[in-house]
Amino acid sequence: MRTARIVMPKTAKKGEIIEIKTLVTHPMETGYRRDDMGKAIPRDIITLLTVQYAGEEVFRMDMFPGVAANPFAAFTTIATETGELVFTWTDEKGEAHVEKATLTVT
Amino acid sequence: MRRSWFGIFFLAASLQAAAAEPLTSAREFLPAELKVLQADDGANPGMLWVERGQKLWSTPDGAQSKSCLECHGEAAASMRGVAARYPAIDAASGRPMNLELRINNCRTANMAATPLKYETDDLLALTAFIANQSRGMPVAVRIDGPAAAHLEAGKTFYFERQGQLNLSCSQCHDDNVGRRLRGDRISSGLPTAYPAYRLDWQKMGSLHRRLRACSLGVRAEQFDFGSQQYLDLELYLAARAAGAEIETPGVRK
């Protein structure tokens, strides 16, 4: 069960630039670590975060093993209209975790 | 008449002055950017576990399909102040219980749910969520009555030299606070930030995990998660931390 956390204002004025902070649980296993028996722990990372705002992509981040565990990403976006923001984190296996948040624009 | 009132005021003021200043949190020794990270609820990775705990709080579990919410209501109200007085003596057993034990006790006794293992994301999440409801509040554990014997046991442990390095907790965390140990500054050893997100672990961990790392650090025997030794020590650490504020979820190196 992956946990994602999105911190952003619930409401904003039209044209206002808001900052959105995102966190998601993930070990971001680099593939370079070994376990207690000396066996290499296979690489397992999130490779992509995309954010859709009312259907249009407003942010995309490619992640490599150099991104810290439980990846944090913050970006800005203009509050254009009341709408749903869809956050999708995808890992190398193609598995996706999706979170949604609504922004009310006055 | 006026003179005696003045005398009482003066006495009361001096008694307050005589009360010890709370010990300094390790947060003060964090590099600036990590201190900022801990304070930013949108960036503090520990908040992921607090958020998970919030979801678990209202999720039915166990044979009776009950959730914490059903009995306790909103945690912001019912859990406020709880972490500040833990570990607390369990009335039934007369033994100290930390939050983890209390959560599991509640799950088995009142929800017919299986207890959660230490360091599982679920137990870390619930513990962090509950402790977070006391964030900013001063630690104030009871040390009288049945707690006294456990406090004494914890205190003895704290002052006892241990391990291949033959060091006691006190030698670092009382005598050498603020001095450098390789790249780190020695802290006062407060438990107030736990469960905490430790960069070395790259995830959230419990106080007992941290205590096991301390034991490893002096090459002493690592006791089990939930062991009597660490529970008694936890009580002493909380008593020692009186007045310091709960910080959960803390960010530590």
Place this chain on the structure above:
Amino acid sequence: MTNSHDHHLDRRSLLQGAVVVIGAAALAPATVVATPESMSAAMSNALGGVTPKPGRIKLDISPLAENGNSVPLTVTVESPMTAADHVKSIYLFSPENPLPDIARFHIGPRAGRAQVKTSIRLATSQRVHAVAMMSDGSAWADSAEVIVTLSACIDAG
């Protein structure tokens, strides 16, 4: 039948060989360490051969990272972020991590301003590079030297 001289050489070369094998095995699965050259190659690849100029982009990162597991940073680029003139992508590169690419951000006029934040891993003390690719095809770079006192990759209990 070998004389003592041969034996001595055999043992030394065996030990030397063993050290090399152990050293290589310590970094698994295959020894991959970025170099300034491989970083340049990765940068050139990402920017389509465009050479970045200094200016307009600012990489904010602490000069001392006490734990390389999670080093917070902020990248800000001076840009009006209009349809005609905006930042398209921001790249983070490392010359000393196992891989030269750390992260790539893709934004556009919807961002309002060009500022992104994240936390990265640093394997050792190094100069971290941030490059912005603009809508007009130009590229701008900033870098910052970071001393890392505890490498990412050490598990401490």
